[in-house]
Amino acid sequence: MNRLSAIRDDLATQWRRLGDRPGGVQLMEVCGTHTVAISRGGLRSLLPEGLRLISGPGCPVCVTDQSYIDQAAYLARELTDVTIATYGDMVRVPGALGSLAEARSAGADVQVVSAAHEAVALAARRPDRQVIFLAVGFETTAPATALAVQQARREGLGNFSVFTAHKLVLPAMRALLAQADVRIDGFLCPGHVSVITGWKAYEPLAAEFRRPCVVAGFDDEQILTGIAEILRQLAEGAPAAVSVYPPVRPEGNARAQEVMAEVFEVADARWRALGAIPESGLELREAYAEFDAARRFKLPTFESHDPPGCRCGDVITGRCLPTDCALFATACTPRRPVGPCMVSSEGSCAAYYKYHHRQAGKEQA
Amino acid sequence: MCLAVPAKIESIDGQKATVSLAGMRSDVVTSLTPEAKVGDYVLVHAGYAITVLSEQEARETFTILREMVQGSE
Numbered sequence: 001m002n003r004l005s006a007i008r009d010d011l012a013t014q015w016r017r018l019g020d021r022p023g024g025v026q027l028m029e030v031c032g033t034h035t036v037a038i039s040r041g042g043l044r045s046l047l048p049e050g051l052r053l054i055s056g057p058g059c060p061v062c063v064t065d066q067s068y069i070d071q072a073a074y075l076a077r078e079l080t081d082v083t084i085a086t087y088g089d090m091v092r093v094p095g096a097l098g099s100l101a102e103a104r105s106a107g108a109d110v111q112v113v114s115a116a117h118e119a120v121a122l123a124a125r126r127p128d129r130q131v132i133f134l135a136v137g138f139e140t141t142a143p144a145t146a147l148a149v150q151q152a153r154r155e156g157l158g159n160f161s162v163f164t165a166h167k168l169v170l171p172a173m174r175a176l177l178a179q180a181d182v183r184i185d186g187f188l189c190p191g192h193v194s195v196i197t198g199w200k201a202y203e204p205l206a207a208e209f210r211r212p213c214v215v216a217g218f219d220d221e222q223i224l225t226g227i228a229e230i231l232r233q234l235a236e237g238a239p240a241a242v243s244v245y246p247p248v249r250p251e252g253n254a255r256a257q258e259v260m261a262e263v264f265e266v267a268d269a270r271w272r273a274l275g276a277i278p279e280s281g282l283e284l285r286e287a288y289a290e291f292d293a294a295r296r297f298k299l300p301t302f303e304s305h306d307p308p309g310c311r312c313g314d315v316i317t318g319r320c321l322p323t324d325c326a327l328f329a330t331a332c333t334p335r336r337p338v339g340p341c342m343v344s345s346e347g348s349c350a351a352y353y354k355y356h357h358r359q360a361g362k363e364q365a
Numbered sequence: 366m367c368l369a370v371p372a373k374i375e376s377i378d379g380q381k382a383t384v385s386l387a388g389m390r391s392d393v394v395t396s397l398t399p400e401a402k403v404g405d406y407v408l409v410h411a412g413y414a415i416t417v418l419s420e421q422e423a424r425e426t427f428t429i430l431r432e433m434v435q436g437s438e
């Protein structure tokens with residue numbers, strides 16, 4: 001507890017050093033796990049007035065383009081002999097053809113896996129089915145998909161493929177800074193993405209845009225230490241890339257980067273709300289084309305937009321808070337989510353609902 | 366979805382290891398951490414070890430995990 005109050009003191013000191021800044025300071029927490037941790041710890045209420053934290057595009061399910069969601073539902077519903085293997089968070093995302101959960105109720109074979117190799121094992125067990133793994137996630141998750149594809153090749157599995165929507169965090173941060181109407185004075189960078197990429201990966205961004213990029217872990221101390229470090233850099237006019245999270249090495253995990261580069265190549269990718277961002281996603285290399293579901297199956301394209309009334313796109317780009325959405329906690333709840341930001345356990349709307357809405361309810365009662 | 370948790374390696378068999386995580390056993394793939402040895406702590410994300418942790422790092426991350434688990438109850 002002592003340590004925490006020392007960190008809070010330091011944060012307050014750095015804030016005072018900053019002096020008067022018109023419009024205050026607005027920082028973005030890029031990672032969905034941070035969003036949840038900040039809400040859980042009630043950390044926003046501990047911050048000095050004028051220091052705001054906004055959520056970013058750090059929930060892989062939330063940033064997944066609507067067209068991909070609908071294509072996944074199409075694969076599940078329209079193709080015979082197809083089994084969809086997916087992480088649990090994807091199952092309840094609503095879409096034009098309904099969610100994957102609804103597809104399952106209608107008879108489609110949708111299986112939840114908690115590791116990419118479980119999807120490979122599923123394909124090995126079921127040679128009569130085409131197993132398609134929905135590969136979503138950032139740098140933290142993509143190496144596992146790469147290993148799964150290599151495993152499927154070693155095992156000679158002709159019935160395994162991946163439908164990729166893997167995304168890279170750094171190009172998205174760049175795209176966010178290019179938005180004229182969203183102010184970001186510094187980034188709290190994702191801890192586990194950075195375990196793979198290394199904290200040095202943020203150096204070009206910090207230098208070019210002169211924004212502090214501070215990698216932090218996930219408890220209250222880590223998050224407040226990270227914020228205090230950002231404020232210190234702002235006060236000193238010396239923005240830099242650093243990490244306060246011990247497991248993150250300067251260069252990251254070299255083996256993971258290698259595996260990713262063997263199987264994937266960097267490609268343009270579509271993000272919810274941010275649209276197409278150059279070199280912000282991963283696609284299977286030609287050498288692994290046979291495992292690419294997008295090449296194996298004919299897919300119709302769908303429109304890319306939020307569900308009607310949903311402001312998920314504004315939420316993940318820092319334009320509004322979940323509570324600014326008219327559907328928040330009324331038409332849209334975790335039990336009946338309208339958009340992905342309420343579905344995913346790491347979505348901002350779900351985090352706000354769980355920690356703020358419920359608390360507000362309790363206080364009123 | 367980028368959640369990762371620390372676990373201690375109990376045994377290794379090729380590219381797979383059995384780890385204990387807050388008293389629970391599970392299997393993880395260690396291909397991304399070829400340097401990991403029995404007795405080491407690793408950070409596990411979606412069934413794959415993504416880095417080896419020092420004991421100090423593991424202890425610090427355990428506190429977070431405990432909070433996370435309490436938070437999700």
Ligand code: SF4
Pocket residue numbers: 309310311312313315322325326327328329332333337338339340341342343349
């Ligand atoms: S509260 Fe629901 S409808 Fe509104 S932005 Fe969030 S997910 Fe979309």
